[in-house]
Amino acid sequence: MYKLKYLITLIGVGFISSYNAQEVKSISKAEVLSAVSEANQQIKISVEAFNEAKADYRQTNAVFLPNISVSHTAIATTNPLMAFGSKLNQEIVTQADFNPDALNDPSQIQNYATVFEFQQPLINMDGFYQRKAAKYKMEAMALQTDRVKDYVNFEVENAYMQLQLAYKAVAVLEKALEAAEANLQLAKNSYEQGYLQQSDVLLVEVRVTDVKNKLQSARSNVKNASNYLSFLMNDASDVVFRPQDSLQLEATILESDNGLSQERADIKAMQMAANARETMYKSDKMTFLPTLNAFGSYQLYDDSLFQFGADGYLIGAELKWNILQGTKRFGKAKKSKASLEKSKLEYEQYVSKSQLELNKTKRLLEDMESQLQLSKLAVEQSKEALRIRTNRFKQGLEKTTDLLMAETQFAQKELEYYQTIFEYNRTKAYLKFLTIN
Numbered sequence: 140m141y142k143l144k145y146l147i148t149l150i151g152v153g154f155i156s157s158y159n160a161q162e163v164k165s166i167s168k169a170e171v172l173s174a175v176s177e178a179n180q181q182i183k184i185s186v187e188a189f190n191e192a193k194a195d196y197r198q199t200n201a202v203f204l205p206n207i208s209v210s211h212t213a214i215a216t217t218n219p220l221m222a223f224g225s226k227l228n229q230e231i232v233t234q235a236d237f238n239p240d241a242l243n244d245p246s247q248i249q250n251y252a253t254v255f256e257f258q259q260p261l262i263n264m265d266g267f268y269q270r271k272a273a274k275y276k277m278e279a280m281a282l283q284t285d286r287v288k289d290y291v292n293f294e295v296e297n298a299y300m301q302l303q304l305a306y307k308a309v310a311v312l313e314k315a316l317e318a319a320e321a322n323l324q325l326a327k328n329s330y331e332q333g334y335l336q337q338s339d340v341l342l343v344e345v346r347v348t349d350v351k352n353k354l355q356s357a358r359s360n361v362k363n364a365s366n367y368l369s370f371l372m373n374d375a376s377d378v379v380f381r382p383q384d385s386l387q388l389e390a391t392i393l394e395s396d397n398g399l400s401q402e403r404a405d406i407k408a409m410q411m412a413a414n415a416r417e418t419m420y421k422s423d424k425m426t427f428l429p430t431l432n433a434f435g436s437y438q439l440y441d442d443s444l445f446q447f448g449a450d451g452y453l454i455g456a457e458l459k460w461n462i463l464q465g466t467k468r469f470g471k472a473k474k475s476k477a478s479l480e481k482s483k484l485e486y487e488q489y490v491s492k493s494q495l496e497l498n499k500t501k502r503l504l505e506d507m508e509s510q511l512q513l514s515k516l517a518v519e520q521s522k523e524a525l526r527i528r529t530n531r532f533k534q535g536l537e538k539t540t541d542l543l544m545a546e547t548q549f550a551q552k553e554l555e556y557y558q559t560i561f562e563y564n565r566t567k568a569y570l571k572f573l574t575i576n
Contacts, residue, residue, distance in 0.1 A: 162376075167383040168299045171368060175295050176288070178373040185287040192273075192280040199270035205259040212252045213444065217245055225250035228440040230449040253439040253447065261456070262431040268422035272415045279411035286404040293572040295371055300561050300568075302364040303386035307557040308357040315550040316350045322542060323347050325533060339539040346543050350550075386557060388511075389564040391571075399494045402576045409489050413482040420475040426468050429460035493573070500570045507563040514552070514559040521549040 176182070216222055222245040226232045229250065235241065260266065326343040329335040365380040401407070435454035439447040461468075528545040531537035 162378045163381055164378045165383055166368075166380045168295070171295050171299055171372060172292060174372040174374070175291055179291050179371055180373050182284075182288055182291055185284040189277070189280040189284045192277040196270070196273040196277045199266070199273045202260055202263055202266035202270050205257045207255070207257045210252075210254050210256075211445070212254070213249070214252075215247055215249050217247050219243060219245055221250075222246075222248045225440070228252070228438070228449060228451070229442055230440075231442075249442045251441050251444055251446065253445075254436055255438075256436040257434065259433040260430075261433055262429075264425035264428050264430075265422045268418050268425055272418035272422060275411050275415035275418060279408040279415065282404045282408035282411065286408065289404065289572060289575055291371065293568060295368075296568045297565055298364065298367050298371060299382060300386065300564055302361070302368060302380060303382045303384075304557055304561045305357060305360040305364045306382065307386050308554055309354065309361060311550060311553045311557070312350060312354040312357050315546070316347070316354055318546060319343070319347045319350050322529070322532070322546065326539065329535065334535050335539065342539055342543060346546070386560055386564075388560055389567050391567065398574075399490070399497050400574065400576050401490075403493075403574075404576075406490060406493065409486045413479070413486050416475070416479045416482040420472070420479045423468070423472040423475040426461075426471075429458055431456065431458050433457075497570075497573045500566060500573060504563070504566045504570055507559065507566050510559055511563055514556045517552045518549075518556045521545070521552040525549040 214221070214225075216225070219242060223232075223236065223242060225248050226236060323340075323343045323346075326335055326340045330337065330340050362379060365378065368374075368380055369376065369378070399406075401410075433454070433456045435452065437450070437452045439450050441448040525545040525548075528537050528542050532539070532542045
């Protein structure tokens, strides 16, 4: 028994030493929120997703803007058609070039061509709708980014309260350990005076060991909560945070008639996504219409590299109507329509589920308010019971088991009370998250 007590003492001292040796940094919730807004990885990922959608939208500028290219081509050929055409482009054809022998078996000729080309879309109805759909998608991603920020802020609230709760648990268990050790000393004194048996002393020692183990777990929870805050802030330093304010009831009054807002960022994002699907469906239907595009080029030719002995231009317009592409366009249009109907159903389901979650959270908050009162009353009753039994134990009028039971119950009720405060505050923060616009 002595060896076991010695080993437990060593473990406890070693853990406390490592806990105290680690850097402890005081931090406020405002500081966490500020750091998270600047460095949180989830927010950064969401911003980059928005940038992707924005880039996709900018690509649709091609519906209005021309496509311009420049090329320089060098060839050497004895192909009759290419050789004669190259001479025509270079404007060096002579009467001798019409000799049948020269036409049929020309000498090698070099041709260097610099060409400026442009293509200008004029009427492309499917492209117009694709651009509109890309804009809806970009707006949806912007709203989704806002919702991610709201969620991360809620996570900060939750994580900070977890840290506060962890410190409350440490404080309660440290106080319980102090009381248990005091009772152990009383038990030892009573044993030496012959008032208690050895088994009673052992029961108190077991209680002390149990409290030490719980205290160790509570200190581990402090580290866990600190690590999660570091993760949210994208902070690689391994520090233990200490909240600047302790856990207490959230006094903010929320309006009880707060309903589900259609202006909530994620709901609006779902609506924008449905609008994008609808626009893409219209775009696929527009592929059955003809397209009108202008084109042109300006050419410079010579038989020497980067020389411009002759030039010419070409301009025109093309009205194109793809009458039938097998069943490809029909199938694509049907797929777009199915995607549109799917997105509408997903939107309705999401709104319905969000309303269900809101109603559930409101009822939970009401339950937590009642539980708070009961939990507070239980703490007061168990505290008074412990005071009475402690006094009676000092006078030798109380059993050791009854004292330990009262002591355990008081610590348990106190921990439950702080846990209830945490759950109440968390539920209120979640309700705010669900009703925020």
